[in-house]
Amino acid sequence: MKILIVEDEKTLCETIGKHLTAAGYTVDLCFDGDDALFYIEGTEYDAVVLDIMLPGTDGLTILKTIRDKQNLTPVLLLTAKSTVEDKVKGLDCGADDYLTKPFSLDELTARLRVLIRRQGGTGGRADNTLTVGPLTLDTATRSATRDGKEIKLTAKEYSILEYLMRNQGVVLSRDKIEQHIWNYDYTGSSNVIDVYIRTLRKKIDADFDVKLIQTVRGMGYVIK
Template sequence: MRILVVEDEPKVASFIRRALEEESYAVDVCADGQQGQDWAQSIDYDLIVLDLMLPGIPGLELLKHIRKSGVKTPVMILTARSEVDQRVKGLDAGADDYLTKPFAIEELLARARALLRRAGGVPTGVLEVGDLVLNPVTREVTRGDQRIELTTKEYALLEYLMRNAGRVLTRPMITEHVWDLDFDTFTNVIDVYISYLRNKIDKGREQSLIQTVRGSGYVMRADV
């Protein structure tokens, strides 16, 4: 799950980023309207959080623009309490939800979850591969009746794998989704984390749910 936050106040921005990262989302923050538009149009985010008062390009313009260019990603807008009409205009322009500043961070998280769930079209919200079950809402992972504790990164990686079960995911695809905008190819973090995951998930089992496709990447698969 990858989220774009377009917000120019550094404090608010990093506050939101933190909260979202703790929920295991990959977060890109951007303080500049023009750049935000670029990113929103070129990267397939799962959610965009957009502050309407930005320097440079007005937030509303940005929103209209990316909608016109066909971006379907759910957008949550942030406004000041007083700007009622901005909010209305925002919804008209294609926003899916709004939040008035100041807000409780939990509310942002809850609404983000709701939007993501709605967009994913998955009514249950639970991901399953064989007897491995991941619940994105509670962030709980179980195998059989065994509860599995994961760190944030491990969780994010597993979720990405499970959401794309059956597809071969290449390393660059994984870095893009689970790690943030980072073009650093010369590292083996992914391999290390796959290893961590296998240790926790397949503990004591013959066959791993995460299969290696040599020269290409990894796939999550229940069958042989």
């Protein structure tokens, strides 16, 4: 899953980024509000961690702006303000959750898991599992099984499979998959998605008559 972290304290922002990357997320970092709007409007994220007090556009204005545009990406607000009034103001602007500084990185990660699970996607369930026919993905343990048989995946294979399964039945272009799985600064080979899809097919579909991952010519890939 892809997360945007917007925090002007660079050390804190990078620390959060390293923690979430280690937890298996793809992460983009930005340090001011104007850049945050650019990132959010140009990239699809599964959640945004948003500081309120930012140089340029402040966090609440960013939140109002994206909600006015019907962008429902889950947003977790970070702030040094802890009064009930401040929390209510943030939630009324469209925030999904609120975390007061200082905070535990483990708590932040847990709250993000809840937000993403709540947001869900086709095939999503509240118990951390995604299913497409006989294929099951446990997002808590980052493990996959088909017909009860464990499938060993690399980190990128897992991320691509999770993205496909969260969008079950939806055709995803190569560009869309690449933008979602890698961070904003990534520059890779033009066929990297095709390579990963081939390895996923070998692991998931090769030993079975029913093929779950399908190519839609000229459009991309879909799992169903």
